[in-house]
Amino acid sequence: MKRFALLFLIIACSFTQSRAQFDINKLMEHQWVDSVFNSLSPEQRIAQLVWVNTAANKDVTSQFKVAELIKKYNLGGVIFFSGDPVKQAQLTNLYQEEAQTPLLVAMDAEWGVGMRLPGVIPFPYNMMMGASDSPEQIKAVATAMAQQMKRLGVHINLGPVADSNTQPLNPIIGMRSFGESPQKVADYAIAYMQGLQENGIIAVAKHFPGHGDTQSDSHYTLPLVPYSRDRLDTVELYPFRKLAEAGIAGIMTAHLSVPQLDPQEAIPSSLSAPIIQGILQNEWGYKGLVITDAMNMAGAETFGAPGAIEALALKAGNDVVEFPKDIEKAIEGIQQAIERNELTWEEINHKCRRVLAAKHWAGLHQIKPINTRNLLNDLNSPQAKLSKRQMIEASLTLLENQNQLIPLSRLDTLRIASLIIGNQSTVMPTPFQKMLAKYTQTTNFFLPENFSNEDLNNLKEQLADFNLVIAGFHLYESKTRHSMQVGNMQRVRPKRPYGLTAETESLLQYLGTEKNSIEVFFSSPYALSEINDFKKPQGLVLSYQADSLVQELTAQLIFGGIGASGKLPVSLASYYSLGDGISIEKAIRLKYTIPEELGVNSASLTxxxxxxxxxxxxxxxxxxxxxxxxxxxxxxxxxxxxxxxxxxxxxxxxxxxxxxxxxxxxxxxxxxxxxxxxxxxxxxxxxxxxxxxxxxxxxxxxxxxxxxxxxxxxxxxxxxxxxxxxxxxxxxxxxxxxxxxxxxxxxxxxxxxxxxxxxxxxxxxxxxxxxxxxxxxxxxxxxxxxxxxxxxxxxxxxxxxxxxxxxxxxxxxxxxxxxxxxxxxxxxxxxxxxxxxxxxxxxxxxxxxxxxxxxxxxxxxxxxxxxxxxxxxxxxxxxxxxxxxxxxxxxxxxxxxxxxxxxxxxxxxxxxxxxxxxxxxxxxxxxxxxxxxxxxxxxxxxxxxxxxxxxxxxxxxxxxxxxxxxxxxxxxxxxxxxxxxxxxxxxxxxxxxxxxxxxx
Missing domain, CATH: 3.40.710.10 (DD-peptidase/beta-lactamase superfamily)
Incomplete structure (x- = not known):
């Protein structure tokens, strides 16, 4: 008994020291893995390799259908999308009760569970985090994400996105990428992984072998990545190789056509043995879980019917097929592939043990029901809010500051017009304008997204008496959310192109040439690339998103409540280069923050x-x-x-x-x-x-x-x-x-x-x-x-x-x-x-x-x-x-x-x-x-x-x-x-x- 206790202590210490590492081969040797594996029927071993999708805001019939599938097949995992946090926790408890083997619970939560669940704080998009140029800050945010997930009963985050976004018109990655530099994307993705895995959450890098330079969306077609192996090694593949070396627990395979890696015509990389086994597992020696992107996407379905493509995915080297269009057909298709000797039971058993090893690593051998009391408060903890605040502050990027205009000085000499363009909120003034007004007297103006020349001319007349215009552009927020055929999940997708009108061009030219102005883009930075003959204003801030806290902190930057340190994560036409960003080291005026920034407990104080x-x-x-x-x-x-x-x-x-x-x-x-x-x-x-x-x-x-x-x-x-x-x-x-x-x-x-x-x-x-x-x-x-x-x-x-x-x-x-x-x-x-x-x-x-x-x-x-x-x-x-x-x-x-x-x-x-x-x-x-x-x-x-x-x-x-x-x-x-x-x-x-x- 003493010998066993000592051995357990040694293993536990080793496990703690390398928590961010994930060597599944060692994990497979655990007694719990053997015990559970031996309790499973052959069909259940197949089912452990299949994850079903669900959402807390689906109708009850759909939710109970998922519960029936879990109970019938003993599925390996469930992926939650949209819904209410408390309802999701209640459903998780229900599904875990129905499962013979504890379920891996996953979320596609690239910027935290708030990406999916209303009422929960969302963290900045990856591109905004990339602008911080700080792996430490990114790790801190991922740590906060991990804490939210643990509280919600989630074990796997389908992130980080490790795609190097080198295509401004990429319709699916864009702001989801950390940027265009493969080296920096790798550094940031590793920091993100560490924040998750050091806190017990399995990180899954995506979209291998690299979705960052496509002009089509794999949800609707099979995108082509036409580059040479040299180019792929230095751009697309580079971050994934570094993540594999760093010990990331999971890598997601994307539905992409990459002829230089697999010449077979029209085969998705998610179904390609030369890509998954040949490069990822054999060439790189990757030992973590390999998980497909959603199998109901058109990029996969173009190559075969439900059931057949899931079997192909496993044969190619994937350990898990997630989100099949039809669970029953997927399991049946895998069984038929075994019967035809296209797959072996040895392969299935090996993959099953790998999945069980991941479950043990995630703590499923000690699973407990989720306590829903104070759940929403816990998810919106002051620590999470502070991590978000610090990341935003580090990311705001000052690109123009002529005559050191920012932070504003001599407020008594300024007659400031605060202009908002394109914000569709019914609540006016905006958070940006409210925060500007905390620093001095301002006058608010608004233009709708599709304003006319008459609107612009009227505005010019109104602005004549103002000697500074602070203009916030919301034009490039996605106003339309397109279903991606993944349950009820909806993702913000920027318009393509970015929606500049002739009137907007005229406004930008007017602000850049006729007015003393500060322009703020609460949007994808790529919007700037679309401007013809951009007349640079005296002040220019890239704020990346229109989140209310982003707006407030941007206003604080303009007045010197905070400094500026963000660096541009992508290049923008001929206007700005990767890494551009003017630094302002210290604050000069009041900063508005939360008690935790000062180490004060907000709950106790309040x-x-x-x-x-x-x-x-x-x-x-x-x-x-x-x-x-x-x-x-x-x-x-x-x-x-x-x-x-x-x-x-x-x-x-x-x-x-x-x-x-x-x-x-x-x-x-x-x-x-x-x-x-x-x-x-x-x-x-x-x-x-x-x-x-x-x-x-x-x-x-x-x-x-x-x-x-x-x-x-x-x-x-x-x-x-x-x-x-x-x-x-x-x-x-x-x-x-x-x-x-x-x-x-x-x-x-x-x-x-x-x-x-x-x-x-x-x-x-x-x-x-x-x-x-x-x-x-x-x-x-x-x-x-x-x-x-x-x-x-x-x-x-x-x-x-x-x-x-x-x-x-x-x-x-x-x-x-x-x-x-x-x-x-x-x-x-x-x-x-x-x-x-x-x-x-x-x-x-x-x-x-x-x-x-x-x-x-x-x-x-x-x-x-x-x-x-x-x-x-x-x-x-x-x-x-x-x-x-x-x-x-x-x-x-x-x-x-x-x-x-x-x-x-x-x-x-x-x-x-x-x-x-x-x-x-x-x-x-x-x-x-x-x-x-x-x-x-x-x-x-x-x-x-x-x-x-x-x-x-x-x-x-x-x-x-x-x-x-x-x-x-x-x-x-x-x-x-x-x-x-x-x-x-x-x-x-x-x-x-x-x-x-x-x-x-």
Whole structure:
């Protein structure tokens, strides 16, 4: 027994070390193979060499017919095509129950089971993977595919495609190939094989001896491959030979006519002994399974009837015939061939043992029913999503980048038109356009696939005012899916030729010669080959597919959220060569990704944040909120919760604007002060009164604030009182005084307090006077005050010579592409995108919606330094990222690093004052405190900084840990009374979760 255990351990270790290798001769020696083989009748040994096709979306009668065939003959395997994942798993369990010998379950899943099953993530096509020029990335994707297959009860993937696609008009391979270079195709196919076989999935290379240079489809005819043996050895055969040497478990024989390998007239290579035995098995010494392509294809049927061709296939050297047109005739034909001595039982028995050896390798000696619980979630695992994302990112190919246009810079100078051509989706804007709009302001345009000259001329008129057109071409997606007579399987087949119209040619010429443009082809790269006299645009990206994630990542590449590294896997006429591709090494703006890219568990992160927010909404701490988290410039959490109001009529959306309240202090007023300090207009240790002379005292001008410095004021220890209710001075007998107000704007009344209520400009003087004469507490103690921030817009105007909002837009928001950071949002956005705040029963006697909640900012017409800004979480994150990066974002320096360092460090720790200059900071001994006493949480690094707002907003950024966090809510709806959001520590508890999950 000990001897047997030791032997088993040695075998197991050897098997693990060479898992990607597949030497079937050694596997055939296993005891399980002997035992099962001896249990089979002669007819069952034949049936082990036959695979039947099925699909989970077939009718019940067809599915049960397959079950009957499996039970009757004890077939060797089943190939699934289209259908539902759960139904496929249930059918697999049924079929395995009916089988005397466990079935090999195969799928033709070249880019993962999502190729066949709706609802499951599909991976990129082989050609897109080839553009990554990374065997490591390809292996990672194949590993993710293998994990999906194992979970689904699949043992064999009919992939990789190892054809070198050297024919642009190939009607059947095309995007299914890794490219045109035989060497690279071999490298990539081996990596694909390793990803599958190291994870227990049998890989089957196809279509031997090579289908990459044909202009006809073997599903409908017998294609001719007319080349010499030298050419075949160096192009068609080369990848298959390398795969055979690498130990691939299976090779599929194609239905091709290759006269230089077998001169017999019109014989398909799948039925040719000189090709299969002569080259594959004898010349190359290949020891794996040899499997036919589907036997119901016209390329095979041209040579004989069902039954006869299956017998010929086995005689030629195939071990398995898959997808016969008629299972009963196939088995009967093989039996008749044995009776006629065309096949021997020795050959059948040998092949049967080979099939059984493959079953043991695949784990069928320990088969268990598939558990369908959480199946779809498991198939769409975060790890699978990450593998797909990383592959797409590595594959996007930048072919033109004149004057280093990409990544786009100086966003404030660009008027961008986002044009989509040919997309047939009913959902507009497209994922591409939505992602472009996350980076800056864009205007969307659309052209149908078959647009007319009139359509084009109208478009040109509309584009006249735009200085950049980003055009996404979807024209070359296959809109028609042709049945390939393989059950219900349907495969994307590009149109031949690629569908360019004269109008499309005109559009391309216009974009290339008359407009500053970036063209993106969400299609086969071969589409470019068909363009006559291609006028190269300033920017050109090949994105290969129109998958929504491909679209999103392409948009990120254009703006610098990701770099570029893809290389062209094929040559394109005289325009571009194999291997072309411009590299951009680093990202310069926010990247939108998933937590797993940062090593964060998305399920844990999401469930913990959901729990906090759901509880807050249930307790009516806020009707809804928007949460964003980024690390190292990568947005890894972005989610909205709840509704605009408690009536739950309008859900919160990502592009909704919130009233930032006191977050305005650091995103508006402080941004201006930072810039003016950089430019030498403000000296932090000089008196504030130097910039604001109203605070200077004279014989006739009282002031107790003349000596207060900028540093003391911004650190909140100058002695200023927190707040003044200016609006109360505008009332008379409990009503708003008509001396100050009108219901329409007038020459004097220009300050819009709320819609339909305008305050006199003269009231500003009253505000400034009240601030100057306000009480001054003992200096040197930390007392939070917003009074000085009320004055910063006017100070900015005096020092810069520019209007305050223009100054901020010019120097920050518009350059950042943050167009939703704005005062008075009703001037720019529809009200249904703006979250309401309080029903004001004190001052305005109306629902505050679209105008500032803070009364001090309201009497200044909504434009103040203490409050008044509105923004989306996404745009606010851009500004906070610039702060986190110490003044730099998007390859542009907004502020000097020295200035940012000064403003973000604690100024007066000796006074137990945690504040920076304007910025809030953690408690001085924060990391020594327990969580209940810390602020904002114990994990916050001393370098971190941010601010909170009365309406329920909070922003925080941590340069030491690379974190940026945004929380926006309207906790003051419908009333400011009570502060459950603060009592429940919702904002800081979420920040703690983010730190926790990132540190894990």
């Amino acid at each position: 469930s913990r944040i959901d729990s906090i927010v759901d509880d807050a909404i249930a307790q009516k701490a806020t009707p809804g909120c928007s949460v964003l988290a980024a690390k190292d410039g990568k947005v890894f959490f972005r989610k909205t919760y709840g509704h605009h109001t408690y009536d739950q009529l309008i859900p919160v959306k990502e592009n909704d604007l919130y009233d930032l309240a006191s977050v305005t202090k650091i995103t508006g007023a402080l941004a201006a002060v930072l810039k003016l300090t950089d430019e030498g207009e403000i000296n932090l240790d000089s008196p504030f009164s130097k910039s604001w002379p109203d605070w200077k005292k004279s014989l006739f001008h009282r002031s107790n604030k003349e000596a207060l410095t900028w540093r003391e004021i911004l650190a909140h220890q100058a002695g200023l009182i927190p707040y003044l209710n200016f609006w109360t001075a505008t009332r008379k007998d409990g009503q708003l005084n008509s001396k100050w107000y009108s219901f329409q704007p007038t020459e004097k009344n220009q300050l819009e307090v709320s819609p339909g209520l305008f305050l006199s400009q003269r009231f500003k003087k009253k505000i400034y006077r009240q601030v100057r004469l306000s009480e001054l507490k003992e200096p040197g103690k930390y007392v939070y005050s917003g009074l000085s921030f009320l004055l910063i817009p006017e100070i900015t105007k005096r020092l810069s010579g520019e209007d305050y909002t223009d100054f901020l837009n010019k120097n920050f928001y518009h350059q950042l592409g943050a167009y939703t950071i704005t005062y008075n949002p009703l001037d720019h956005f529809p009200i249904n995108r703006i979250i309401p705040t309080e029903y004001d029963r004190y001052y305005r006697n109306q629902q505050v919606h679209g105008t500032v909640h803070d009364e001090a900012a309201a009497v200044l017409g909504g434009i103040s330094g203490n409050a008044g800004l509105f923004a989306t979480a996404n745009d606010l994150a851009k500004l906070m990222e610039m702060y986190r990066q110490m003044g730099t974002y998007g390859n542009h320096k907004y502020l000097n690093k020295k200035t940012m360092k000064e403003f973000t460090q604690v100024q007066y720790p000796e006074n137990n004052n945690r504040r920076g200059l304007g910025f809030d900071k953690p408690l001085l001994n924060n990391q020594e405190l327990n969580e209940s006493r810390s602020y904002p949480c114990t994990a916050a690094n001393p370098q971190s900084f941010g601010h909170s707002g009365f309406t329920g907003t909070f922003v925080w950024t941590d340069p030491a840990n690379g974190l940026t966090y945004i929380f926006l809510s309207n906790r003051v709806f419908p009333t400011r009374e009570g502060n459950k959001l603060g009592q429940l520590n919702v904002r800081t508890n979420i920040l703690k979760v983010i730190y926790d999950e990132v540190e894990k």
